[in-house]
Amino acid sequence: MKTGFRLWFDEIRNMRIKAKLFLLITITMAVSSSISLVGLQIGFSMYDQQIYEKSSQVLNLSSTLIENELNKVERLTFSIMSDEQIQQHLIVMNSNESDYIRIQSRAKLVDRLVQYINSETYISAADITDVNGNSYSSGNLTTLSPERKELIQETSDRGAGSLGWVNPDAQDYSLIATRQIRSSDNLELKKLGSLVLHVNLDKMVNQYAREAVTRDGELIIVSKGTLVYPRSVSMKSLISEDSPIGSSLRGFRILEQDGEKYFVSHIHSDYLGWTYYNTLPFQTIFYNLTLMKNWMIAAFLISFFLLVGFGMAVARSVTRPIEGLISNMRGLQIGDLENSELPPIAPISQQMDEVGLLQRTYRMMIVRIQELIKENYTKQIIIKETEFRSLQAQINPHFLYNTLESINWISKMNGQKQVSQMVESLGFLLRSSISLKQDMISIEDELKLVQHYITIQKVRFEERLDFQLDVPDALRGYCIPKLTLQPLLENAIKYAVEVMLEPCIIHITGREEGDSVLLLVEDNGPGIDEAYLEQILTGERQSRGTGIGLKNIDERIKLSFGEEFGIQVENRTDGGARITIRIPMTKRG
Template identity: 45%
Template sequence: MTYFKSAYKNAGIHHKMILLIIVLMLVNFAVFAVILKYVFHIYDNQMYKKTSEVLNISSIGIENELRDVEKITFKVTTDEQLQRYLLQLESETSPYTKMVLRKKITNRLVAFAGSETYVYSMMVIDKEGQVMSAGNREGIPPELRSTLSELAAEYNGSNAWYVAGHSSLLAARQFKSFTDTNFTLKGLGTLAIRVRIDRIVADRVQTSGRDGQLMITDGKQMIYPEAPLLSESDMQAELARKQPYGIATYTGGTFFAAQTKSSYTGWTYLHMTPFDDMFRSITIIKEIVSAIFVIMLLIALALGARLSGSITRPIVQLIQNMRKIEKGDLDRLEEEALGAVPLSTQDEVGLLHRTYKKMIRRIRELINENVAKQLLLRETELKALQAQINPHFLYNTLESVNWLAKANKQDRISEMVEALAFLLRSAVSSEEQLIPLRKELDIVRSYVTIQKTRFDERLVFHLDVPEELMDAQIPKLTLQPLVENAIHYALEPQIEPCRISIVARVREGALFLQVEDDGPGMTQDFLEKLRSGQVTTRGQGIGLTNIQERINLTFGTPWGIELHSESGTGTSIHVCIPYVKGEQGHVQGAAG
């Protein structure tokens, strides 16, 4: 991959343009192919919709007729005369009487079957296995009799469908006795109706062989037609396909197949349309589109090569002229460039030549400006180095004062100088903005040490910080300005001792810091000015607004400070930030 990137970067404009034309053509062809595929997909959906409508209409029509047949089976099995004949036949012992009863049953079946269009034959199988039929006199094999009787008994009086072979569909229902005095609902026999499924399909399905073929299967046997387009193995493969429609290739050819499953019978209705007849025009369109694309690609390459040549030849000439004057002095550059300008061209290449002339003029100006900037940069660097001397000089001076105070046993002066030196180092150090709470408290203690020299016993300072919170990370100089505020606004205005406290707690993953004083408090008007940043602390000049902004930049807008104060009751400043441990370096949680 690196080799190809390098080759592309080093290739000339001519080759890059040819490559760009090829890529654009391929992208256009891909887009067109996607659009064409989408159109064909819409066409397929329309075909599926049409085929689905045919399937739905066909299945609804067929199943309506099957429901009518089911109603016939119910009507026949609940006929009082047949019920009575079968009860008598069960209790009768005389052969002649049985024959007469079977004749009556047959005549009754003829009355039912004669007016039904889609009933091929109607048969009653009694308890002795004898068959009484009406309509077509085609018999029922003994094994089929027992199968139908067992199936009807299994459905216990409900209608059951049985597929005996291609286009051979039977409806079976058991006679249940309800005319006897005890209403026992015992089985009296079995009714079997052979249905003319081929005639039902012919009347209800408006398709021809050219449009495809409708097939009905129960998943194991073919119900219709006798000669399906698919073999048994192909049929099983089609039923295993999960898509409701698609293009499938089987032994008999390629078909556009659509299927739907009946919720009434559980049968699957399939509509198979020969693919070649249906999609021949689409195949031709695809071939024409591919041929047109190849022709357009060749034409685009020829035109692109000619266009890129007209652009690159003047550029190559300009490069040659630039190389000729590459070793010359600056005074001759402008004169050489003037002779290289093609005055007759007004396109981008001519503009490039004229711009080159202006560039040579600008080079002289930039050289002069660069010399001046280098001098200014050196002067600035010198001043920066000199500025670094001042803090070190101050630290050394403070160390000398501290040594002198210790030599003269002035412990308070020494303590105050050490605190001042620590404060200065902490303020100007270039450490990271997040420091441990322990270090921030050291800064506060140093500041309090200095102030105690001034206020003595009037300043009462108290810390309530658990040891496990000392490693919590907080923004640098967060608490010291708040303590400075408390001294300035609570301690200075009064002569009584003032208690200033710092409390730290952790709740729900958030670190809460509180700076409290029992001073005179603040008026509502002054409190608003302090909140808005109109009043800042003395010394470092870091106001509440500055602390709030630094907390927002570090942790986000949900975190910050809150100021509470009432005149005569003291002031309390609450700082809420995420609890970040120094060892782990990540936020432990967020406040709710």
Template identity: 40%
Template sequence: MNAVTFRGERDFKQKGDGSLVTLKALYMNLRIKYKLIALITAVMLLVCLLMLIVQQYAFEKYDEELYRQSAQSLGLTAAGIESELQKMERLSYRLATDGTLQSYLNKIKQAGTEYDRFVIADYIQTRMLEIGGMEKYVLSIQMTDYYGKEYAAGTKLVTSSPERIRMLKKETEPNKGGNTWILPDEEDRTLSSARLIRSYQELELAPLGVMTVRIDMEGLFHDYLNKAGGLENMELYIMKDGHSIFPALETDEESKLNEFIAGKQGYTTAGIDGNRYFVAYVPSSNTNWTYMTLIPYDTIFERVAAVKRAVLLLLAALFVMAVILSVRFSKGITGPIERLNLKMKRVQLGHFDAWEDEDDKQIPMDEAGQLHRNFRMMVQRIDDLITENYVKQLAIKESEFKALQAQINPHFLYNTLETINWTAKMNRQRSISQMVESLGFLLRSSITIKEPLIQLKDELDIVSHYVTIQRIRFEERLDFQLDVPDEYQTTMIPKLSLQPLVENAVNYGVEHMLEPCRIRIRAWHEAGRLLIVVEDTGPGMDAGILAGLKSGDVRPKGSGVGMRNIDDRIKLLFGDVYGLQVDSERGAGTTITMALPYERRDEHV
């Protein structure tokens, strides 16, 4: 028997192990996309299960805390109401012992005539209003004199019947001036603080009347329930000796409420008239009253049940969303890998071009995207290596040619120009010698001067050598005049800012005229600015060409340095208030004004 049992257990264990191996093999052979979907789904199921367990535990603790907080809320409400009722007691005492009111009541008692009561009535009502008529929870103050005449002040006055006046006197007499709580009845549905008014003059303590303060219990209950965080459907009761002090109830209703009071503060749940209620009660610390609240059970837990339903719906929605996102997520990971696999197969067949598709434009920057980019770079590198042998010799020849070109450096040019100059002098070719010297100076200036700002005299030297070359070219057709005072010679200006302006005057003025053309450079200063003017008597320019030169759309002749370039450099160095201003009109020549900051510099600095 034992051997059979052992063999059966072993067979069951082998079957179990075989099932696990089969499931493991099935999982391992799944595509990565389905593995991710299964993994995310399992994780979400576990998370949802844990959240449900935590939710159930949290709501149970919440229910217990809700019971406790409701009982504490009732305690706070009862304490607040007790405090207000004590204020009403003190108010009735202050009214009953007020010297002014007692003097009026003594006069009425001694005189006893209708006329006296009529005269004094207005003073009594005014005094009652001054003392307590504006208290928040006072409906009215009712006072009767020694003869049973009633005086009232407040917001909601009532007229007491003779029977009620006799009842008030009867109820307050045993307390001998102490506070007496008058419970609601059919005639007056409010709770009142009443006391016998006794004369304290010469300590005779003779009765003078009855003082009654009617209390707004509904307003008092409503305010303190709100302060304590009470619910909308909460009902508050004050019980005394098995009877409801407020509000007034039928006998059978009072008996049902008394069944739940166990003496000390507590709470319970009970069924009343087919409805389930949460009952909390607390005894008064000053009287033998008991405060009780009834809250419909559904009112308390309706929100809790709604939250539970919302949590369940939220978990279900999260689970469905997780499955959908897992499908999209897995597709986003495996999709690029599958496309990369197809590309590798095409490259394996020898196709190195036209292997990109439209989906490659949306490849992200993650690892899969890096695989695609690295594969593309690898294929391009292989293609480059294949064609490298065909262009290698061409590249070598091009590098050799550039090396030969580099041998012609500026020093070689200077030496060559110097040789031409001496040859011209030996052959007495003065014009050629001047041109070569000027050209050498211009070349040396453009290469050796590295500073963005140079002195005005250095810029004028560049202009003079340029004009020397152009004079030999145009002879008497070029009339150049220089009118720059010596005091401006050390002023700093941007390098190569005047020579291009003179070059423009030559290209657009002298070249287009057969008669002599005068080019003049003038300079003066005003308002802290140095103004340098280059003007010519050439044919001028049309508005279209002038606008093109200013905007840079028209490329200037000669060196290629346009007025837009010069103007931008000046504004960049000195500010937008400086720069070039061009005035030209067809047949009236061209005037270019350069505005620079005027700062004289010592030549020896």
């Protein structure tokens, strides 16, 4: 099992990114859709249960209200039966009294009956029959068939004073409540007659079962296989069944009749033995629910395929640039990097995501590599040329040094002290400039070069050159690129001393500033034109002469110590120029 899972995992890991993204989106959509459908089904089940609970509650309320009214009818029959006036009048009607007395008793009996009936809403008629078969009625009494009269009489006699109910039939839609009227004098319980009340069941059900019957639904009352209400129904199977499902007093089910489904809830009452049914067409209550379910399933399927298509488009948009990048890399792998073609420049409309940035970075890398190759190639050529020229220049340094020593010796022999000093200084300068052993020297050694250079220039300019040096001994041990100060003195002599008739002061000072050493070369000459100076520093114009330029000195310091160091050239407020050299406090070793 572990080996199979490992193989399956390795197979997925080695899939292409496009396939991985497609698989991820598909699995995500499938899981989310399954969870949503399960939740939807649970919601529908809860909705079904709510429908049943609501239907059952309404049906229970309606049946309770109807039976409460029937209890009122039962109490009414008891009140009429036990009414002393009615019993006295019936005794008179059953005796051999004169016709006049009997007519009076008859009128009073009917009046008393009318008083009872007029206060009742659902009693359509009332009828009292004495033992001689004479009838005394009130209300809208319908004509009954002999069979129904006989059934009512049998029910009344069978009750022997208790209430009996006769369900409606096809000719008479009234519910009949009947009971014997017995004499209560001395508890002799002698039969005086029969009471029959006609209950308007349609009116009662319409009043109290309005909540249970929807526009397309139907309330059905069945008693022992006999339809009580309404007069006719389409659900014949409900009438013919002996009892509701099982032995439960309430419940619900779905029945099919004539190809149509019905949602049927029922409740059984022990008071009259009636079973109340609330039938609702399944299509009516579940139409919107079924429609919504189908729409949601269709929406899930459509969104699934749309998201899968969108995922494939996203995967292609991610992998296509990567595949192009891989193709270019393979081309560079087997080709010439220097002469290889660059990937096309990314259009402005290209996506600015990680893949787009990767493409642009790759192209910039190739461009930079090609530039570095060309730059390195150019530097190698320059180095070769420099070495060749250096070899040409180094004809025989020892011969030159020996010649200068001979001139120095002859000058001393002839008492030419000034010539001797110039020859010694020139020899020192030549040895220092030709020597390639050290690129970095101490400030002390650099100042020695400066002093030998000034010795030569003092012979030339005499009193016109006033050189001053003020560098503390604590700073002279720090390192500085060789030939940094001497070119600056050469520039000061060229642009200040040579153009002035009066003495020119050149001053070199040094001081500390934080972790840096500042060396200042100042003169009181005419200064430097700002535009000309800007062109020299930017490299747009070469400095006059064959010496080392300001830009070259600045670049050497920056390459040696960093971009925060270098030189700064400015004009003094009181005349002349000032060049500030900033170097770190670095010592050899």
